[in-house]
Amino acid sequence: xxxRLLGELYRRPIIVAAMTVVIAxxxxxxxxxxxxxxxxxxxxxxxxxxxxxxxxxxxxxxxxDSLGRDLLLRIMLGMRTSFAVGAFAxxxxxxxxxxxxxxxxxxGGVVDAVLMRLTDIELxxxxxxxxxxxxxxxxxxxxxxxxxxGSISWMLYARVVRSAVLTLRTTELVTATTGLGATTxxxxxxxxxxxxxxxxxxxxxVTFAAMMLAEASLSFIGFGxxxxxxxxGSILSSGRDYLSTSWWISTFxxxxxxxxxxxTNLIGSWLQRVTDPLSIHxxx
Amino acid sequence: xxxxxxxxxxxFVIVIGGALLITFLAxxxxxxxxxxxxxVGTPQEAVDAFNEKHGFNDDLLTQFGRxxxxxxxxxxxxxxxxxxxxxxxxxxxxxxxxxxxxxxVLGGGLLGVTLGSISARRxxxxxxxxxxxxSYSVISIAEFWLAIMLVLVFAVNITWLPTxxxxxxxxxxxxxxxxxxxxxxxxxxxxxQATMSAEYGKPYVLAARAKGLSEGQVARRHVLRNVAVPVxxxxxxxxxxxxxxxxxxxxxxxxxxxxxxxxANALFQxxxxxxxAVVVVAALATASLNLLADLFYxxxxxxxxxxxGVKER
Numbered sequence: 001x002x003x004r005l006l007g008e009l010y011r012r013p014i015i016v017a018a019m020t021v022v023i024a025x026x027x028x029x030x031x032x033x034x035x036x037x038x039x040x041x042x043x044x045x046x047x048x049x050x051x052x053x054x055x056x057x058x059x060x061x062x063x064x065d066s067l068g069r070d071l072l073l074r075i076m077l078g079m080r081t082s083f084a085v086g087a088f089a090x091x092x093x094x095x096x097x098x099x100x101x102x103x104x105x106x107x108g109g110v111v112d113a114v115l116m117r118l119t120d121i122e123l124x125x126x127x128x129x130x131x132x133x134x135x136x137x138x139x140x141x142x143x144x145x146x147x148x149x150g151s152i153s154w155m156l157y158a159r160v161v162r163s164a165v166l167t168l169r170t171t172e173l174v175t176a177t178t179g180l181g182a183t184t185x186x187x188x189x190x191x192x193x194x195x196x197x198x199x200x201x202x203x204x205x206v207t208f209a210a211m212m213l214a215e216a217s218l219s220f221i222g223f224g225x226x227x228x229x230x231x232x233g234s235i236l237s238s239g240r241d242y243l244s245t246s247w248w249i250s251t252f253x254x255x256x257x258x259x260x261x262x263x264t265n266l267i268g269s270w271l272q273r274v275t276d277p278l279s280i281h282x283x284x
Numbered sequence: 285x286x287x288x289x290x291x292x293x294x295x296f297v298i299v300i301g302g303a304l305l306i307t308f309l310a311x312x313x314x315x316x317x318x319x320x321x322x323x324v325g326t327p328q329e330a331v332d333a334f335n336e337k338h339g340f341n342d343d344l345l346t347q348f349g350r351x352x353x354x355x356x357x358x359x360x361x362x363x364x365x366x367x368x369x370x371x372x373x374x375x376x377x378x379x380x381x382x383x384x385x386x387x388x389v390l391g392g393g394l395l396g397v398t399l400g401s402i403s404a405r406r407x408x409x410x411x412x413x414x415x416x417x418x419s420y421s422v423i424s425i426a427e428f429w430l431a432i433m434l435v436l437v438f439a440v441n442i443t444w445l446p447t448x449x450x451x452x453x454x455x456x457x458x459x460x461x462x463x464x465x466x467x468x469x470x471x472x473x474x475x476x477q478a479t480m481s482a483e484y485g486k487p488y489v490l491a492a493r494a495k496g497l498s499e500g501q502v503a504r505r506h507v508l509r510n511v512a513v514p515v516x517x518x519x520x521x522x523x524x525x526x527x528x529x530x531x532x533x534x535x536x537x538x539x540x541x542x543x544x545x546x547x548a549n550a551l552f553q554x555x556x557x558x559x560x561a562v563v564v565v566a567a568l569a570t571a572s573l574n575l576l577a578d579l580f581y582x583x584x585x586x587x588x589x590x591x592x593g594v595k596e597r
Contacts, residue, residue, distance in 0.1 A: 117295070128529045129547055129566050133307050133559060136551045137315035213426055220428045221536050221548055236429060240537075243432065244440045251436070254429030262424035269420075 008274055015270045018263035025260055029079035036073050041228050044068035049246045063248040065238060071249060075256050078232035081225055082260060085146055086212040090204050092150030097157025098200050102188055104158065105165025116162070119155040131214070132223050140226050149214055153207050160203055164196040198275040205268030209261045216257050232257045288582065296575050303567035304355065304560075308348055311556050312340070320554030321364050355564060361557035365550065370561040374543055378565070381542030383452060384460050385531050389523045392465030393472045397515055400476025401503065407481060416477075419470035427530050431463045431537040450541050460538045464530055468522045475518055476511060483507045513584055520577035524570035 009016055033040065047068035051057025062071040104115040131148050138144035168174060173195075177187050218224035219233030227234070232253045239249025311317060317340050318331050326334075335341050338361075339350065354360065360370040396419075403412035438445045438459065445455050483489065484507065492502045532544030539545075543562055550558035 117298075128532060129563060130303065130306060132532075132548065132551055133310050133563065134314075136320070136554075137310035139315070209424065213424075216426055217428060217533055220426075221533060222552070223548075233426075233428075236432070240432060243436055247436055247440075250429070250432050254426060254433065257426055257429065258424060261426070262421060265420070265424045 005274065012270065015266060018266040021259055021263040022267065025079055025256070025263075026083060029076045029083060032076040033073060033080070036070070038070045038073050040069060040073050040077050040230065042069070049242060051246070052248055055248075059248075062252050063246070065235070065249050066242060066246075071235075071252060074230055074235055075232065075253055077230040078235055078253065079256060079260060081142065081229060081231045082212045082215055082257065085142060085149065085215040085225075086208045086264075088146045089149035089153060089211040089215075090208040092146065093153030093207055094157050094200055094204050096150070097154035098161050098193075098196070100154065100158040101161025102165055102192065102196070105162035106169060106184075106188060106192065112162075115158065119158050128214075128217070131218065132221075135218065135223050140223060142225055142229055145215060145218065145224050149211050153211065156207065157200055157203055160199050161196050164199050165192060168192055168195055202268060202271035202275045205264055205271050209264040209268060212257070212261050212264070289579075292575060292578055296571050299571045299574075300564070300567050303563055304352065305348075307560055307563045308351060311559065312344060312347060317554070317556040321556060322554075351560070355560075360561035360564070363550075363555055363558040363561075365553040365555040365558060370555075370557045371565075373546065373558060374561050374565045377541055377543045377546045380450065380540060381527065381531055381535070381544060384457065384464055384534070384540065384542065385523065385527050388461045388464035389468045389519065389526050391461070392467075392469035393519045393522060395465075396469040396472030396474075397476045400473040401480055401508065401511070403473075404477045404480035404484065405499065405503065412477070415473060419473045422466045422470040425466075427463055427467075428533045428537055430466070431459070431534060434459050434463065435537070450539070460534050460540060463534050464526055467530065468519070468526065471522060472515060472518060476515055479511045479514055480507055483510050513581055516584075517577045517581050520573045520580070524573035527569055527573075528566040 044064070045068055047059065047064050049066055050059030050064045050068070052059055052061060052063040054061075055063075057063060060070050060072055062075065065071055065074065100115055100119075104112045131152060134148045135144050138148065169192075173191060174187060177191050182191070215224055216231060216233035216236070219231035220237045222234075222237070224233055225231035235253040236250050236257075239246065239251075239253065242249060311320070317338070318326075318334050322331060322334060339347060342350075358371060362368060363370045363373055366373055399411075399415055403409070403415055406412055445459060450456075488506060489502060492506050497505070528544070531542060532548060534540070535542045535545040536548060543565065547559065547562040547566070550562060
């Protein structure tokens, strides 16, 4: 398995590049705020809207914002929020969705019908609008965002895991373990779960990227992360008023977001391809 | 047929009811309409009078029953923020949103289908590879960032276009429509390319070629017809998603007075009645488009007819 995975990677340099970018972004979002001696929230009025040093300003590597705060430091803290919200929301969705999918696929019948109709309904909802209503009701903030985003992302896992369990249920694996007298929880968690885990994990990378985008979008329109917490979306939004004079604020915060989301999306869709047994046989 | 229709329409009703219930619970149980809608520091007497006036003191079940009863008759109460009939405000803003979303989804979607079918016929060409990379990037890009960058380039640096504002003229609408059309373009491109490539490997294409049809005839008479179903389904689905999703962000960036911006402002103002009216209209719109997509699927593809009565494939 690992040998084949390495061979796959060798043939896809773009995935290696995407992985490098993600690792670099995670590492610098942890390290830069640790190393930097600047304060991410204290205003420095003498340094308002300074251009990046390479563009002739006095604002450090990426310039400063309208309160004179270092943009590099703030963007790195914003990346931290993106990764944290993305990871926790995707994890929450994965745990709930996998459980629902396991139960729904294994037991079938009424449980299955009810759970699947529930996912139908949730999939048909006016997504972002409802998220905005819920986040507003929970009084915004990072925690509210993780809970709401996590609770809307489980349906996809439920469907994918359910269909994997449905195929697995008819195999000798389940017949044999049942025959050996294994209890239902043991069959589900020891034998079935490892076999559907790959599908859930690759889905996680894709939802992770989607959650990062959702967090930034919501923070951009004021429904996400609230100050003093920092989000790429709110940095970007604060740069809108200075677009004609200080282009760097909105440009760089968005560029880092794009880098993060694009890389995780590439890795996610690649993982889905290599973990799908059908695509290996056809060689595509 | 009848059973399928009844089931599908029941689902439609449940979706709308569910959206109403979640919105109602979020605004009345999780949050408090008085805290949302009144300024901080409002004296207690004023809060009590507010709750009394709008019936927020009754128990939740009574309130929800009253809300549902009024909603069925199209009465969503008066907007706290703007005054006047809440539903009226939503319908006033509806044309502005449709003006952007319909051309964006149809234009972007049809271009995606066209280029997707060309790429499917020449899978390894430079055009196909380039479009593939482009469509992946488009899906990863944050629309609000793209919108701002386009404003920066076309309205701030080279002042060809206005930055924002409401004016139904082509030069004002081109940037928002462009931003809204990218995702439908990418989704339709990828779907058309994938399904058409799969169709080209099937025996009926070989048969059509063997009887001497030109490649154009094979595509138009045989392959495209099989691809039409998933593509039209996706188009209708995308229209619903853009209508209540991307449009909110784009309307905010371009200060476009559609229902998305109305919804965001209503939430900021804590205008419970206006929020409920917007959610209902949005849920009706998406659910109707989804229903339409399913019915279309059913009507056009003879292969789905024998599936009636079969629960899941």
